[in-house]
Amino acid sequence: MRPTPLCLSLALAAGCQPIEKRTPLDSAVSARPPVDTTAPAVASPPASSPATPAPIPAALSATRILTVVGFLTPESVLHDAGQDIYFVSNINGSPTAKDNNGFISRVRPDGAIENLKFIEGGKNGVTLHAPKGLAVQGDTLWVADIDVVRSFDAKTGAPRDSVSLAAQGAVFLNDIAIAQTGALYITDTGIKFDDVGNVLHPGPDRIFRIGAPPDRQVTVAVRGDSLGRPNGIALDSVGKRFIVVSFGGRSVLAWKPGDKAPSVIAKGAGAFDGVVFAGGKLLVSSWSDSTVSSYETGQEVKVITGVPSPADIGYDAKRNRVLVPILAGNRVEIWQLQ
Numbered sequence: 140m141r142p143t144p145l146c147l148s149l150a151l152a153a154g155c156q157p158i159e160k161r162t163p164l165d166s167a168v169s170a171r172p173p174v175d176t177t178a179p180a181v182a183s184p185p186a187s188s189p190a191t192p193a194p195i196p197a198a199l200s201a202t203r204i205l206t207v208v209g210f211l212t213p214e215s216v217l218h219d220a221g222q223d224i225y226f227v228s229n230i231n232g233s234p235t236a237k238d239n240n241g242f243i244s245r246v247r248p249d250g251a252i253e254n255l256k257f258i259e260g261g262k263n264g265v266t267l268h269a270p271k272g273l274a275v276q277g278d279t280l281w282v283a284d285i286d287v288v289r290s291f292d293a294k295t296g297a298p299r300d301s302v303s304l305a306a307q308g309a310v311f312l313n314d315i316a317i318a319q320t321g322a323l324y325i326t327d328t329g330i331k332f333d334d335v336g337n338v339l340h341p342g343p344d345r346i347f348r349i350g351a352p353p354d355r356q357v358t359v360a361v362r363g364d365s366l367g368r369p370n371g372i373a374l375d376s377v378g379k380r381f382i383v384v385s386f387g388g389r390s391v392l393a394w395k396p397g398d399k400a401p402s403v404i405a406k407g408a409g410a411f412d413g414v415v416f417a418g419g420k421l422l423v424s425s426w427s428d429s430t431v432s433s434y435e436t437g438q439e440v441k442v443i444t445g446v447p448s449p450a451d452i453g454y455d456a457k458r459n460r461v462l463v464p465i466l467a468g469n470r471v472e473i474w475q476l477q
Contacts, residue, residue: 212467243259286310371383430443
């Protein structure tokens with residue numbers, strides 16, 4: 140396999156790996172039933188009875204059930220629950236080149252690629268250079284693309300809208316989260332690459348906000364070195380905050396609109412990329428040790444190991460699966476949570 144510029148510059152300790160083709164399994168994998176929090180309380184035993192210790196919750200584990208090959212620098216995987224389909228963003232070359240050759244794939248939950256180039260730069264009026272983070276809102280698919288956020292019809296792939304952040308000096312738009320108001324929050328990792336593939340950090344580190352329709356006003360929500368080259372971002376609807384993970388540090392961060400800086404809620408291996416909530420569990424991918432780990436208790440618990448260059452992970456709540464794009468390996472691995 141010919142190494143891509145992105146593989147040479149971003150793979151850290153993980154080089155490009157040969158692609159291993161596996162046999163897809165049946166997609167009908169049942170999700171774990173939700174915990175019933177409405178059950179009536181149990182009466183306390185008499186004082187003379189010994190106290191029953193609370194059960195220790197089982198550690199989260201995962202099993203790889205599918206490997207889907209044939210992508211070109213896959214950066215993000217998103218489950219569109221409405222259509223029950225997986226979207227995969229393909230950078231297809233340099234992550235900063237405005238070459239209009241990026242594309243988005245549609246993959247069925249059984250691992251079959253329904254349409255490799257469902258949305259393709261340079262075709263059907265589409266401009267798409269190096270697509271990274273994805274977010275879906277109704278039937279609209281939002282995509283971070285260097286210094287522009289673009290939207291497409293999630294069912295047809297037709298282009299809908301684009302919001303340029305070039306005037307604000309956006310450098311490396313990376314991931315997208317959608318607030319309950321419909322506003323978009325986009326991380327800017329602030330990195331570039333020189334002619335021979337070295338990573339530069341001109342900065343600044345920022346999170347942009349694009350207002351909900353109809354205004355779509357662009358503002359800087361937060362900026363500063365404390366963001367540590369922000370990469371993945373996810374809405375914590377329970378905590379009414381955003382979780383942000385740092386590619387340039389070891390911190391898992393929490394931030395609320397209006398706060399001048401994020402707070403550190405956990406530390407881990409670092410070189411973090413994707414972050415998702417999976418059935419109440421906070422999962423984060425790390426390039427440093429090729430893992431996906433759980434952090435909801437503030438402590439790192441490794442759930443998935445042996446995944447080199449794990450980029451912007453997704454979660455299929457219907458089947459309780461973690462979707463891991465192996466950026467340097469041009470494949471997506473699907474892991475069943477237990």
